[in-house]
Amino acid sequence: MAVLSRRARPDDWKPVGVDALEANALKVVRSTDNRSVIAGPGAGKTELLAQRAAYLLQTGTAPAPRRILAISFKRDAATNLAARVRQRCHRHHAGRFDSLTFDAFAKGLIDRLGQALPDRWRPRPDYEVIFPNDRDYREFLYRQVGTPPASVGTYADLQGIAVKTFERRDLVGSPLPLDGWSTPTVGQWAADRFWQTSLHEGKRSVLSFPMIGRLAELLLRVNPMARDALRLTYSHLFMDEFQDTTQIQYDLLRTIFFGTETTITAVGDNKQQIMRWAMAMDDPFVAFDADFAGKRTPLYNNYRSSPELVRIQHILAQAIDARAVEPISKTAVTIAGDSCAIWDFSTPEVEAARLAAFVASEMKTHALGPRDFVMLVRQKAADYAAVLEPAFNAAGIPLRNEAGAVGAVVLQELLAEEVSELAVVILRLAMTKRAGRYWTECQEALATLHGITPDDEAAESRLAHELDAYTLKLCKAHPSPPKSKAAARIIIDDIMAFVGKDRLIAVHPAYGQGGWLEKVLDAAAVHLSSCSDSGGDWSMALDAYEGVHAIPLMTIHKSKGLEYHSVIFVGLDDGAWWSFANDQIEATAGFFVAFTRAKQRVVFTYCARRGARTKIATLYSLLEKAGVRTISVT
Numbered sequence: 001m002a003v004l005s006r007r008a009r010p011d012d013w014k015p016v017g018v019d020a021l022e023a024n025a026l027k028v029v030r031s032t033d034n035r036s037v038i039a040g041p042g043a044g045k046t047e048l049l050a051q052r053a054a055y056l057l058q059t060g061t062a063p064a065p066r067r068i069l070a071i072s073f074k075r076d077a078a079t080n081l082a083a084r085v086r087q088r089c090h091r092h093h094a095g096r097f098d099s100l101t102f103d104a105f106a107k108g109l110i111d112r113l114g115q116a117l118p119d120r121w122r123p124r125p126d127y128e129v130i131f132p133n134d135r136d137y138r139e140f141l142y143r144q145v146g147t148p149p150a151s152v153g154t155y156a157d158l159q160g161i162a163v164k165t166f167e168r169r170d171l172v173g174s175p176l177p178l179d180g181w182s183t184p185t186v187g188q189w190a191a192d193r194f195w196q197t198s199l200h201e202g203k204r205s206v207l208s209f210p211m212i213g214r215l216a217e218l219l220l221r222v223n224p225m226a227r228d229a230l231r232l233t234y235s236h237l238f239m240d241e242f243q244d245t246t247q248i249q250y251d252l253l254r255t256i257f258f259g260t261e262t263t264i265t266a267v268g269d270n271k272q273q274i275m276r277w278a279m280a281m282d283d284p285f286v287a288f289d290a291d292f293a294g295k296r297t298p299l300y301n302n303y304r305s306s307p308e309l310v311r312i313q314h315i316l317a318q319a320i321d322a323r324a325v326e327p328i329s330k331t332a333v334t335i336a337g338d339s340c341a342i343w344d345f346s347t348p349e350v351e352a353a354r355l356a357a358f359v360a361s362e363m364k365t366h367a368l369g370p371r372d373f374v375m376l377v378r379q380k381a382a383d384y385a386a387v388l389e390p391a392f393n394a395a396g397i398p399l400r401n402e403a404g405a406v407g408a409v410v411l412q413e414l415l416a417e418e419v420s421e422l423a424v425v426i427l428r429l430a431m432t433k434r435a436g437r438y439w440t441e442c443q444e445a446l447a448t449l450h451g452i453t454p455d456d457e458a459a460e461s462r463l464a465h466e467l468d469a470y471t472l473k474l475c476k477a478h479p480s481p482p483k484s485k486a487a488a489r490i491i492i493d494d495i496m497a498f499v500g501k502d503r504l505i506a507v508h509p510a511y512g513q514g515g516w517l518e519k520v521l522d523a524a525a526v527h528l529s530s531c532s533d534s535g536g537d538w539s540m541a542l543d544a545y546e547g548v549h550a551i552p553l554m555t556i557h558k559s560k561g562l563e564y565h566s567v568i569f570v571g572l573d574d575g576a577w578w579s580f581a582n583d584q585i586e587a588t589a590g591f592f593v594a595f596t597r598a599k600q601r602v603v604f605t606y607c608a609r610r611g612a613r614t615k616i617a618t619l620y621s622l623l624e625k626a627g628v629r630t631i632s633v634t
């Protein structure tokens with residue numbers, strides 16, 4: 001892909017890496033006002049952000065030294081967007097693009113500036129991140145909190161607080177009052193007890209990400225200098241998957257950017273809103289348009305899926321939003337047979353064997369790799385993996401549960417961690433043949449960590465020498481992959497010593513706090529040693545580490561933003577969708593997300609042994625309405 005290193009004039013600028021953008025997308029790319037882009041799956045919303053970054057950086061519309069801040073919801077989405085910008089822009093330009101998750105952004109603020117919070121809200125610097133659930137809140141409300149003062153309420157009032165809504169309503173429901181609640185309700189009193197216990201009463205402070213978000217908002221509200229520094233730093237803000245924004249995140253953005261010159265582009269799809277359980281706002285686009293005078297700009301194309309899949313998608317889309325407009329598919333169909341079908345299996349074992357044989361034959365017919373497929377499940381991926389894995393292994397295609405835990409980290413997250421990515425790319429350069437392409441990646445990552453600017457040629461060449469010498473030494477010391485976790489840890493630590501932990505922490509503050517770096521390094525060592533088990537060479541071990549030859553198995557939530565040639569959704573039954581009736585819209589949105597990951601084919605599987613299909617009859621009737629056939633496989 002041609003990368004523009006020089007400045008382009010706005011009129012001469014052309015999209016990079018794609019033939020063309022649809023008219024509205026191009027308008028947003030060049031826009032100078034706040035925009036809200038609501039468009040369906042595969043419309044190129046993330047691509048639009050990457051193109052807009054290229055436009056702003058290459059034309060100088062986002063002038064140096066100001067930067068662009070892009071906020072995504074998932075680690076891999078943030079990494080993916082940054083990679084798209086790096087592919088399209090010279091390092092000189094891409095270096096001014098910060099792509100972060102919301103949690104990382106808020107946590108970075110607290111890690112850097114949290115000690116400027118007033119006493120009552122100030123966490124200790126070594127605070128720990130916690131993930132409390134309903135059980136923890138129940139324990140707190142019913143056992144730990146004590147009795148409220150008479151002026152606040154009675155013990156019975158306290159018992160009236162619903163465990164399920166305590167977090168979203170009371171604990172983090174609204175911006176934190178600087179001096180505490182002056183005349184608290186019983187809910188606010190309990191919330192304050194939770195805050196004060198978490199911040200001040202243990203050996204270390206303990207905070208959840210929603211709490212960190214609220215503290216970050218307070219921090220910037222009471223420190224105008226810190227807030228103004230952010231306003232000055234960022235000339236442009238991008239928000240991906242904006243439909244999933246929580247009130248906490250929205251309030252933080254509003255505190256920083258309301259009424260400022262920073263130009264905001266928010267993209268998303270209301271039909272893919274599947275985070276309401278995690279406190280997503282009902283309609284953040286409406287709030288955004290009102291507060292920031294966002295100009296709605298729809299997109300009409302679908303660049304991902306074949307016309308037949310887009311036709312079926314539209315029937316599902318209308319069930320979520322009757323006003324949905326049918327997109328125009330820009331992708332040709334390349335497969336024979338049904339684009340979508342429901343396969344009805346006699347047993348899960350038959351299902352596993354048939355799916356493995358199907359994938360193996362499809363790989364041959366269409367010259368596809370394992371990562372062109374995804375096995376999606378609604379939940380409990382490990383249970384499905386236990387049955388599917390042996391059958392896929394027998395067919396010679398390893399299956400990998402991306403939601404599985406490696407040490408204290410989820411595999412999919414480990415792979416998106418900077419230290420894990422850096423270790424892999426350095427190992428590839430040092431240990432494998434024809435590794436030239438990894439050299440630039442290593443050099444760029446290290447230059448960023450060393451703070452070397454692209455025009456400092458002397459420093460770049462010094463770094464290049466150091467990198468060459470180090471990779472030679474590493475290769476000599478470890479000619480074959482590690483045989484144990486301890487041996488893997490020695491290698492990982494050696495790489496960390498070369499990279500410099502302090503440098504890493506300076507650039508990625510999350511690693512300096514709460515033992516996170518140690519957890520990631522430990523997980524990397526566990527994973528590297530298990531990937532070296534087969535006794536193969538370094539190339540095989542690193543391929544296994546990255547899952548290059550394995551079919552990913554994941555939940556719908558983890559598949560957001562991703563795309564595959566074929567999607568196999570295992571278990572379209574009441575068992576998997578047991579809570580369907582509780583929030584039919586969100587469950588249908590989940591179904592929609594799963595369906596829309598596919599470029600060419602979607603297969604749903606059903607097996608009576610796992611459950612009936614009465615509770616989710618609406619999903620089946622939508623598929624029936626779209627003409628999707630059910631095929632019995634015994």
Ligand SMILES: Nc1ncnc2c1ncn2[C@@H]1O[C@H](COP(=O)(O)OP(=O)(O)OP(=O)(O)O)[C@@H](O)[C@H]1O
Nearest residue numbers: 018020021040041042043044045046047303304561
């Ligand atoms: N203008 C374009 N021309 C060709 N291909 C494009 C264009 N825009 C996007 N694509 C491709 O279409 C696919 C979908 O794009 P993208 O992931 O940006 O969509 P999205 O709207 O963010 O989707 P979703 O909401 O489903 O995650 C990607 O493979 C992308 O590279």
